[in-house]
Amino acid sequence: MIARRDLAVCVAARTDLSPTCFRLTLTAEGPVEAVPGQFGMLSCVEGFDPFLRRAFSLAGVSQRRGSTEVEFLIKEVGKGTTLLRHATPGSELRLLAPLGNGFSLDPGAHRLALVAGGIGLPPVLFAAEVLAGRETRFDLYLGAANVAELLEVERCGKAAAAVGGEAVLTTDDGSRGEHAFVTTALARRLSQGRVYDRVLACGPTPMLAALTELAREHALETELSLEEPMACGVGVCLGCVVELADGRYVPTCKEGPVFPAARLAARWWP
Numbered sequence: 001m002i003a004r005r006d007l008a009v010c011v012a013a014r015t016d017l018s019p020t021c022f023r024l025t026l027t028a029e030g031p032v033e034a035v036p037g038q039f040g041m042l043s044c045v046e047g048f049d050p051f052l053r054r055a056f057s058l059a060g061v062s063q064r065r066g067s068t069e070v071e072f073l074i075k076e077v078g079k080g081t082t083l084l085r086h087a088t089p090g091s092e093l094r095l096l097a098p099l100g101n102g103f104s105l106d107p108g109a110h111r112l113a114l115v116a117g118g119i120g121l122p123p124v125l126f127a128a129e130v131l132a133g134r135e136t137r138f139d140l141y142l143g144a145a146n147v148a149e150l151l152e153v154e155r156c157g158k159a160a161a162a163v164g165g166e167a168v169l170t171t172d173d174g175s176r177g178e179h180a181f182v183t184t185a186l187a188r189r190l191s192q193g194r195v196y197d198r199v200l201a202c203g204p205t206p207m208l209a210a211l212t213e214l215a216r217e218h219a220l221e222t223e224l225s226l227e228e229p230m231a232c233g234v235g236v237c238l239g240c241v242v243e244l245a246d247g248r249y250v251p252t253c254k255e256g257p258v259f260p261a262a263r264l265a266a267r268w269w270p
């Protein structure tokens, strides 16, 4: 297990990806180790307002000479994410990371399906780029409401192409890629006989619910990264509990955020 640390990080770059989403690149002194699916609790300002840090999945971690570059993809939805959107290069923030578990990226896999919905992309992109480096084959299904919300399309395509995989784009309104939900695109390929060892996914709850159903129909092992609202990120406040199939309630931040779909209680889904 990789030990978490409270890191002093510096804003290296902030790049707009859509009218509401941006990439935030931070640098930390020394090495930072993390695996796809893990997340960090990031302060939004140099001071203490807002006091609570916000949870974000790691979208990439790369070692540079003597330092580490940590990447997040963020959607502006409220006070904290608006402050981050306006963070100036050079400003200093705090990051508690890495937190939680990660996706199973077993090297022996024949072919994986990676599925991302909207701002669920970050942990999936991190997984895609790690798998591409390990030459593990995967297809990447990237869905969004519309073309403006399809993020990092080129990076997704490049990672999938590196291992001979397909990058499938879908939009709910048909403005780019297949005019369908991302789960429909996956269902179509499964019914055409495409076989996967495992599905790894992150996205909105209805997408994860549809995926759980699909996984059941096709007896597919599926891992879901959940994004329950979090206050502490370390299992103390119990604000992020989910119910498991065995009746236990567990904090998503400690036992997750990645769970096998079969471990989750059916009534967790809306």
Ligand SMILES: Cc1cc2nc3c(=O)[nH]c(=O)nc-3n(C[C@H](O)[C@H](O)[C@H](O)COP(=O)(O)OP(=O)(O)OC[C@H]3O[C@@H](n4cnc5c(N)ncnc54)[C@H](O)[C@@H]3O)c2cc1C
Pocket: 039, 054, 055, 056, 057, 058, 072, 073, 074, 075, 076, 077, 078, 079, 080, 081, 082, 119, 122, 123, 226, 227, 228, 229, 230, 257
């Ligand atoms: C493990 C984990 C990983 C995450 N990864 C990412 C990521 O990579 N990129 C990203 O943009 N966001 C991610 N989120 C969601 C992110 O934490 C929230 O969007 C953020 O905390 C909102 O902060 P705010 O101050 O801007 O909004 P607030 O002012 O706190 O809230 C604004 C609105 O957003 C809603 N909201 C707050 N938290 C969540 C949440 N977790 N899910 C859905 N709605 C929420 C609130 O109910 C409210 O309606 C992740 C959450 C978790 C738990």
Ligand code: FES
Pocket: 229, 230, 231, 232, 233, 234, 235, 236, 237, 238, 239, 240, 241, 251, 252, 253, 254
């Ligand atoms: S966020 Fe506090 S217990 Fe999970």
